[in-house]
Amino acid sequence: MTAIPPSELDRPxxxxxxxxxxxxxxxxxxxxxxxxxxDRLRSLALxxxxxxxxxxxxxIPIVLLLxxxxxxxxxxxxxxxxxxxxxxWSGSGLPDDAAFLALAADLRDNQAKGTAYELAKSLNARLPxxxxxxxxxxxxxxxxxxxxxxxxxxxxxxxxxxxxxPAIANGTHAVTSFYLLSALDLRWNAxxxxxxxxxxxxxxxxxxxxxxxxxxxxxxxxxxxxxxLAYLIASAPKGLAAILIVAVLLPFWTSILVRTAAWxxxxxxxxxxxxxxxWLGVVDDRLDLMYSRIGLxxxxxxxxxxxxxxxxxxVMRTIPPSQMKAAYSLGGRPFTAFRRIYLPQxxxxxxxxxxxxxxxxxxxxxxPALIGGASDQLxxxxxxxxxxxxxxxxxxxxxxxxxxVFTLALFGIFARILGLDRLKLV
Amino acid sequence: MMLSPYPTTGERIRxxxxxxxxxxxILFLLVPILIPVPLSFNSxxxxxxxxxxxxxRWYEVVLGTQRWQSAIGNSLLVAxxxxxxxTILGTMTAIALADEKFPGRRIVMPLLLSPLIVPVVIxxxxxxxxxxxxxxxxxxAGIILAHTALASPFVVVTVAAxxxxxxxxxxxxxxxxxxxPVRSFFKVMLPLILPGVLSGAAFAFVTSFDEVVVVQFLASxxxxxxxxxxxxxxxxxxxxxxxxxxxxxxxxxxVLLVVANILARRGQKRPG
Numbered sequence: 001m002t003a004i005p006p007s008e009l010d011r012p013x014x015x016x017x018x019x020x021x022x023x024x025x026x027x028x029x030x031x032x033x034x035x036x037x038x039d040r041l042r043s044l045a046l047x048x049x050x051x052x053x054x055x056x057x058x059x060i061p062i063v064l065l066l067x068x069x070x071x072x073x074x075x076x077x078x079x080x081x082x083x084x085x086x087x088x089w090s091g092s093g094l095p096d097d098a099a100f101l102a103l104a105a106d107l108r109d110n111q112a113k114g115t116a117y118e119l120a121k122s123l124n125a126r127l128p129x130x131x132x133x134x135x136x137x138x139x140x141x142x143x144x145x146x147x148x149x150x151x152x153x154x155x156x157x158x159x160x161x162x163x164x165x166p167a168i169a170n171g172t173h174a175v176t177s178f179y180l181l182s183a184l185d186l187r188w189n190a191x192x193x194x195x196x197x198x199x200x201x202x203x204x205x206x207x208x209x210x211x212x213x214x215x216x217x218x219x220x221x222x223x224x225x226x227x228x229l230a231y232l233i234a235s236a237p238k239g240l241a242a243i244l245i246v247a248v249l250l251p252f253w254t255s256i257l258v259r260t261a262a263w264x265x266x267x268x269x270x271x272x273x274x275x276x277x278x279w280l281g282v283v284d285d286r287l288d289l290m291y292s293r294i295g296l297x298x299x300x301x302x303x304x305x306x307x308x309x310x311x312x313x314x315v316m317r318t319i320p321p322s323q324m325k326a327a328y329s330l331g332g333r334p335f336t337a338f339r340r341i342y343l344p345q346x347x348x349x350x351x352x353x354x355x356x357x358x359x360x361x362x363x364x365x366x367x368p369a370l371i372g373g374a375s376d377q378l379x380x381x382x383x384x385x386x387x388x389x390x391x392x393x394x395x396x397x398x399x400x401x402x403x404x405v406f407t408l409a410l411f412g413i414f415a416r417i418l419g420l421d422r423l424k425l426v
Numbered sequence: 427m428m429l430s431p432y433p434t435t436g437e438r439i440r441x442x443x444x445x446x447x448x449x450x451x452i453l454f455l456l457v458p459i460l461i462p463v464p465l466s467f468n469s470x471x472x473x474x475x476x477x478x479x480x481x482x483r484w485y486e487v488v489l490g491t492q493r494w495q496s497a498i499g500n501s502l503l504v505a506x507x508x509x510x511x512x513t514i515l516g517t518m519t520a521i522a523l524a525d526e527k528f529p530g531r532r533i534v535m536p537l538l539l540s541p542l543i544v545p546v547v548i549x550x551x552x553x554x555x556x557x558x559x560x561x562x563x564x565x566x567a568g569i570i571l572a573h574t575a576l577a578s579p580f581v582v583v584t585v586a587a588x589x590x591x592x593x594x595x596x597x598x599x600x601x602x603x604x605x606x607p608v609r610s611f612f613k614v615m616l617p618l619i620l621p622g623v624l625s626g627a628a629f630a631f632v633t634s635f636d637e638v639v640v641v642q643f644l645a646s647x648x649x650x651x652x653x654x655x656x657x658x659x660x661x662x663x664x665x666x667x668x669x670x671x672x673x674x675x676x677x678x679x680x681v682l683l684v685v686a687n688i689l690a691r692r693g694q695k696r697p698g
Contacts, residue, residue: 049515061552228444232448261668365547366639370661396551404544
């Protein structure tokens with residue numbers, strides 16, 4: 001039975017003109033609308049608290065972090081007079097003495113306010129080596145006595161080097177593309193176009209490529225291991241299938257940290273993997289698997305295998321075995337039947353499993369930190385390092401920004417093409 | 427894959443190879459998670475088989491020393507707090523989303539799931555930055571809040587699944603019989619979807635109990651949880667106590683998630 005929408009009930013009644021029945025109908029439809037509005041309000045009120053909590057503990061923190069990538073007022077607020085003095089500067093050569101004087105005054109103010117170190121650090125992020133120079137100049141200004149400040153500043157060669165003043169001038173703009181460009185190994189050059197940084201300063205493209213490579217290798221490895229097993233589970237008798245699926249779920253339910261810990265034990269020089277390789281005669285000498293790329297990929301493959309397998313399995317078990325039998329009975333050779341009947345149907349599941357694993361691999365942090373060597377650290381490890389060790393929030397934010405763009409773009413593709421129902425996370 | 431009634435040689439070989447390959451994959455899946463269990467009972471200090479002898483000395487370290495005890499206490503506190511909040515708010519949200527008239531349903535679901543997709547380092551660093559400004563850094567409340575974002579999607583998903591088998595007419599019947607919405611929720615809906623709610627709660631608990639990255643950024647030195655203690659231990663010096671802690675954590679997660687899955691299955695099978 002389908003209910004007649006109130007608006008259609010209304011129309012013939014209106015044509016008849018005003019009557020008591022008409023008024024009733026209208027009040028009924030108004031009541032329905034009121035009730036529906038109430039329902040809607042109630043469901044919003046039910047979902048509201050979690051949405052607010054997510055905004056507070058997830059949304060706002062991430063937006064705040066990303067804003068640090070493009071908004072950095074440290075230099076602008078530390079050097080107000082210099083900013084003003086530089087507003088008329090052409091950008092090439094050295095600025096006039098007024099700018100040097102303003103700088104000296106600003107540096108003294110910073111020393112008085114105790115913000116000199118913060119300024120030095122912030123300038124250092126844009127101009128490697130600037131930290132010590134700024135602090136040195138500040139010290140000299142303090143102990144200068146009668147010596148005019150202009151002379152003090154000019155006596156430090158750093159302030160007359162070609163790159164210094166453009167970097168300061170750039171830094172006085174609080175909204176900046178500097179960090180985002182740096183995260184891609186790019187920079188503005190003197191004539192206002194974007195260029196690659198010199199090879200000896202380039203680090204991040206390589207790290208991004210490494211992250212993509214590890215993610216792709218792990219995805220491929222999990223697919224090779226998961227596809228046949230999913231096929232076996234989907235076509236095994238019920239009891240056996242249940243046992244096999246438990247074998248997949250047990251590691252799935254064990255935390256990433258615990259599995260990583262298990263792998264650090266296994267991959268030791270005198271660990272089980274090396275024992276096995278020696279026994280099999282694959283190697284003559286024990287390998288250094290800890291702190292190596294191959295060890296990292298093996299451990300990540302183990303952790304991600306169920307994520308790839310489960311979406312594939314959930315598609316495979318919907319395909320009736322009679323289909324393949326029909327294909328055989330129509331004369332299809334096993335390989336042809338597999339390629340033309342089976343594969344096209346399981347393809348969405350394969351895509352879902354692989355895409356999910358690839359996305360999750362891009363954000364790996366624990367496993368590279370514990371099993372990877374210095375040259376196997378992925379982008380998340382660099383982000384953590386910029387926060388914990390270098391205290392460079394802007395660079396951490398810029399790397400997060402780019403990692404997030406990739407992750408969300410792939411997640412968007414997943415949701416759009418495959419649908420969120422294929423996301424097997426529990 | 428089983429053999430057909432009249433297998434050809436080619437089929438025998440194919441199926442044989444499939445079984446062999448899958449057997450190796452199963453070994454690859456299970457051996458690594460089982461290895462820490464015997465090692466944790468080793469009486470020696472090394473990770474080498476054969477074991478020197480059986481002892482529980484490493485469990486005594488984990489359960490008996492002050493450092494690990496306070497870590498276990500912190501873990502339980504954070505996990506219970508997270509479970510409580512995530513279960514209540516997640517269940518409410520799932521009920522709201524089950525209503526087809528819910529505005530913006532197609533947008534809300536991906537948003538709810540995004541904490542599981544966004545690299546956890548980004549979430550952790552962002553929380554660290556934000557919480558430092560609002561005074562939540564190094565507080566249990568801050569850690570619980572951040573964990574709730576990671577755990578609540580699991581509750582929403584499991585409760586939503588159990589709601590697909592729930593007949594909304596029951597709520598209408600309760601309303602007609604004069605029950606207020608809150609009363610009909612507790613008397614009619616909750617008993618029927620309880621397996622889904624409890625299963626979601628178990629997922630939330632395990633998510634929080636196992637989490638280490640957010641804790642690493644948010645916790646102060648005396649708020650270290652069990653996974654964080656393990657992570658630090660793994661970085662410093664590999665001690666067999668770690669395998670004992672790993673075994674305990676693995677046991678807890680597996681028991682809880684087995685229960686969660688049995689409950690979830692029961693919740694979904696219930697006729698609507």
